[in-house]
Amino acid sequence: MFAALAAFILPLTMVTTASAPAQADLPPPPDGWNLVWGDDFEGQAGALPDSDKWIVDTGTSYPGGPANWGTGEVQTYTDSPENIGLDGQGNLRITPRRDASGQWTSARIETQRADFKPADGETLRIESRLQVPDITGEEALGYWPAFWALGSPYRGEYWNWPSVGEFDIMENVNGIDSVWGVLHCGVDPGGPCNETEGLSDSRACPDSTCQSGFHNYSFEWDRSGSSSQLRWYVDGQQYHSVDEGQIGASAWSDMTDHAGYFLLLNVAMGGAFPDGVQGGATPTDATRPGEPMTVDYVAVWESGSGGDDGGGDDGGGGGVDARSTIQAEDYQGQSGTVLETTSDSGGGHNVAQIGDGDRLRFDGVDFGATAAQQFKARVASGAPEGVSGLVEVRLDSPTAEPVASFAVAGTGGWQSWQTVPMNMSPVTGTHTVYLTFTSGQPADFVNLNWFTFSTT
Known part of the structure; x- marks a missing residue:
């Protein structure tokens, strides 16, 4: 857009059949x-x-x-x-x-x-x-x-x-x-x-x-x-x-x-x-x-993996043991976030640029018959002093009452990782898990690499 082209290719054909009219929604992502x-x-x-x-x-x-x-x-x-x-x-x-x-x-x-x-x-x-x-x-x-x-x-x-x-x-x-x-x-x-x-x-x-x-x-x-x-x-x-x-x-x-x-x-x-x-x-x-x-x-x-839950289409997958290490980038839906390469052990990607109102969705998380009572997440934050927020776990709806929540402030950098454990309300059965993020400031406040649930 900045500069002129000195030469151009004159089209050899002129086909006049009109293409389809506009469509109302974003198309589904191509396969893969x-x-x-x-x-x-x-x-x-x-x-x-x-x-x-x-x-x-x-x-x-x-x-x-x-x-x-x-x-x-x-x-x-x-x-x-x-x-x-x-x-x-x-x-x-x-x-x-x-x-x-x-x-x-x-x-x-x-x-x-x-x-x-x-x-x-x-x-x-x-x-x-x-x-x-x-x-x-x-x-x-x-x-x-x-x-x-x-x-x-x-x-x-x-x-x-x-x-x-x-x-x-x-x-x-x-x-x-x-x-x-x-x-x-x-x-x-x-x-x-x-x-x-x-x-x-x-x-x-x-x-x-x-x-x-x-x-x-x-x-x-x-x-x-x-x-x-x-x-x-x-x-x-x-x-x-x-x-x-x-x-x-x-x-x-x-x-x-x-x-x-x-x-x-x-x-x-x-x-x-x-x-x-x-x-x-x-x-x-x-x-x-x-x-x-x-x-x-x-x-x-x-x-690669991932998807969208904010005006776009879902990724595939879903169905995971709540007690496994659930990689944040393996969501089935998201709103407001991006993926980036992580320096944390194990490599791969973390979810980044998470701020107030953003969320991730994980389908078919199986907690089993024995209640999970602890939520643990691997987080990092390069947010400036005074900027913090909540990481919340909600079941089956992004507006349900949280079953677990913890606060995150700066950890020393966006790739300075800490594992944060938090007690939660007992959960059994299979659920859609929403991770929601709430902050009183407009700035991004946390990156997320993985999370898991346990009985203790």
């Missing part, structure tokens, strides 16, 4: 994947996207950052319902407008979370089902819809691009039936990612044009092999990839050895990319305003 985060844009028509999930950018730059968002685009971003809002049918619409004086406005949003990154040995998949503005020819000149990701260190710095990394999952310009996938990294100009163009490829959308229907635009960051790989897809068909070895260890480390990425959706007007493809300044007098990008959902999945 689990939901990390998602938004299906449900809500009242005209409402802004969920502020717990999204930041609405406004103006012509970040404070102190490059002018015109670093790309030469000409519009001003706003939070006006004329430019951005839910449509009441499970979609987000971002619509460029032009006023009587010829000034363009549009909208851009980015996720609150900036930590999207696969765990060691896993693969992260980022996907959106969307329809780019349904406009072509001279009337489309300057339209630049995009779905992309920026490295988290960019927030607050704004001058460390492209070293922090940028994954352009879907870019489309000037109403051309083509999706571009681009990696930006290293230094500008030149460097291992050939800046400012980036490492890119493109293709026509399958079955129907990009403009005439919804398509799934996906990106995978694969850390499962000896060398990591990035892959781009449209409707499940791969058309671009970059291997770690192509750009070298130093540039790869700069763009991956940080907290992760935040996601963005926007429709720019004009700028380096559409101007470069057109061979002249865009938009023009012929450009027609008012055509939206329509977004059905955004989802982030990761391979």
Whole structure:
């Protein structure tokens, strides 16, 4: 999204069959994947996207950052319902407008979370089902819809691009039936990612044009092999990839050895990319305003164990002896948490970024006929002084009265682990166990590696 491509691939075919209409809910995770985060844009028509999930950018730059968002685009971003809002049918619409004086406005949003990154040995998949503005020819000149990701260190710095990394999952310009996938990294100009163009490829959308229907635009960051790989897809068909070895260890480390990425959706007007493809300044007098990008959902999945219990779909599994060591990452549902690689003995993952209102769900926990009377959990906390909270055990409902509870404050670090025992109300039989987390502060306060129940 930052830079123009000097060349582009003109699609060889134009298929006009429209794809299926928008769907209301997030799709179930693909086989072998689990939901990390998602938004299906449900809500009242005209409402802004969920502020717990999204930041609405406004103006012509970040404070102190490059002018015109670093790309030469000409519009001003706003939070006006004329430019951005839910449509009441499970979609987000971002619509460029032009006023009587010829000034363009549009909208851009980015996720609150900036930590999207696969765990060691896993693969992260980022996907959106969307329809780019349904406009072509001279009337489309300057339209630049995009779905992309920026490295988290960019927030607050704004001058460390492209070293922090940028994954352009879907870019489309000037109403051309083509999706571009681009990696930006290293230094500008030149460097291992050939800046400012980036490492890119493109293709026509399958079955129907990009403009005439919804398509799934996906990106995978694969850390499962000896060398990591990035892959781009449209409707499940791969058309671009970059291997770690192509750009070298130093540039790869700069763009991956940080907290992760935040996601963005926007429709720019004009700028380096559409101007470069057109061979002249865009938009023009012929450009027609008012055509939206329509977004059905955004989802982030990761391979491996886990699931989601907060607007997403359940993981598999369930059914475990309450007296075994139950790994926190083996939940069947969750809300508000993420997985990370743990330094605790035994390795694997712990559940992280746990704060007030978050929860984990474990199905079919068998306590047997002899009552369990103690709960024990392995926790760590790097919360600052004055930040603490409760770890609670509830049965069969996340709002049931807790059968066990203990308080956690800072343990000296997010990987400084302690085992905390706590007496509990006697429990027999098989139950769905909810671990809920309550705090008087908005900050995260605990990580969880495992837990177990015992008779004493």
